Amino acid sequence: MVTLNIPTINDDPLDFDKLFALWNQANDDFLDVNVNFSRCYFLRQNAVAFLGGLAHLIQSRYGTVTFNWNSLQDRIRTNLEQNGFMAIFGHAGGPWTGNSIPYREDAIEDKDNLIDYLKTKWLGRGWVHVSDRLRNEIVGRVWEIYANAFEHGESAIGIFSCGQHYPAHHELKLTVVDFGVGIPSNVRLFFRDDPRSRFLSAASCLKWAFESGTTTKPNGTSRGMGLGFCENKQGQT
Amino acid sequence: MKVDVFKVTGENCITLEDGHKIFDMIHPELSAGRVVELDFENVKIFASPFFNSAIGRLLKDFKSEDLNRLLKITNLTPTGMSVLKRVIENAKEYYSNPEMRKAVDDVLLEQSQNL
Numbered sequence: 001m002v003t004l005n006i007p008t009i010n011d012d013p014l015d016f017d018k019l020f021a022l023w024n025q026a027n028d029d030f031l032d033v034n035v036n037f038s039r040c041y042f043l044r045q046n047a048v049a050f051l052g053g054l055a056h057l058i059q060s061r062y063g064t065v066t067f068n069w070n071s072l073q074d075r076i077r078t079n080l081e082q083n084g085f086m087a088i089f090g091h092a093g094g095p096w097t098g099n100s101i102p103y104r105e106d107a108i109e110d111k112d113n114l115i116d117y118l119k120t121k122w123l124g125r126g127w128v129h130v131s132d133r134l135r136n137e138i139v140g141r142v143w144e145i146y147a148n149a150f151e152h153g154e155s156a157i158g159i160f161s162c163g164q165h166y167p168a169h170h171e172l173k174l175t176v177v178d179f180g181v182g183i184p185s186n187v188r189l190f191f192r193d194d195p196r197s198r199f200l201s202a203a204s205c206l207k208w209a210f211e212s213g214t215t216t217k218p219n220g221t222s223r224g225m226g227l228g229f230c231e232n233k234q235g236q237t
Numbered sequence: 238m239k240v241d242v243f244k245v246t247g248e249n250c251i252t253l254e255d256g257h258k259i260f261d262m263i264h265p266e267l268s269a270g271r272v273v274e275l276d277f278e279n280v281k282i283f284a285s286p287f288f289n290s291a292i293g294r295l296l297k298d299f300k301s302e303d304l305n306r307l308l309k310i311t312n313l314t315p316t317g318m319s320v321l322k323r324v325i326e327n328a329k330e331y332y333s334n335p336e337m338r339k340a341v342d343d344v345l346l347e348q349s350q351n352l
Contacts, residue, residue, distance in 0.1 A: 109252065111249055111251055112247065115249050115282060133315075136314075136316060137316045139282055140282045140283050140284045140320070141284075143251050143282070143284045144285060147251065147253075147285075147286045
């Protein structure tokens, strides 16, 4: 039995290290994992999406996951009920409409369903005032992220999303997580004929991937716009 | 031939699969030298995978001046047009410069050696 003690998780770089540490703890076959929240006092939407995916990853590797719901702080329990996370993992209660953008799991690329999620449940709640044209443009850009994850990610367990509105900070967040091979791995595979490729750092692989016009897809179709679009429009990814 | 894109894809032109459908419809017509109109009336959301597979890869078989003559794009929103323009620029570069990938390869390796 492995116990995952979920810490307080925000969305600073160090918080992503915490997520990877959790992944490292659970990165094996046939694990029985108990998830404990007693040391967690804040859980951002990125951690919610990640934990959902991690639970499915463990299950896909013949393990079991038990969420210790009684260890939740009240505020986090409310959030996980509201965004539907607890209901999806078998706990009664929720979801309901609040400041959460629902937690969701997508095993396949269901474009109309996902576009509806982005248009109505993320941007369509009256939290941001944008024209129809701008809304459609934002949705198209975010779709590039989903399309990239579905096409290149090779995430056998699918894609996981969750969002949150933070009215006090005027922030509207959305996190998209896949548990696929990762961009650096795809880039190294693409350059596999070059013996130097195995020395490529993850940082330079990522930099290459975000150059407009680069793609790891085989010959035949010009590609490689998606990630470049995301970076150019948002300033950061 | 006129293609009502909305009837094929609905209001979201965003996936490779939908792009393939359009490509399969228009490629034979263009190959025969016949004019094709793609009418994007009522289509609202656009993303690069669609345009890459529907139009970008036409640059592999057709010169851009021939496509300009044979392929008419109508009722495309400004957002859709900006995505399409970037896809076409990218496709032109990709198909006109077989050394591009090698050049990018060299850049990447240079980066890694400088780290």
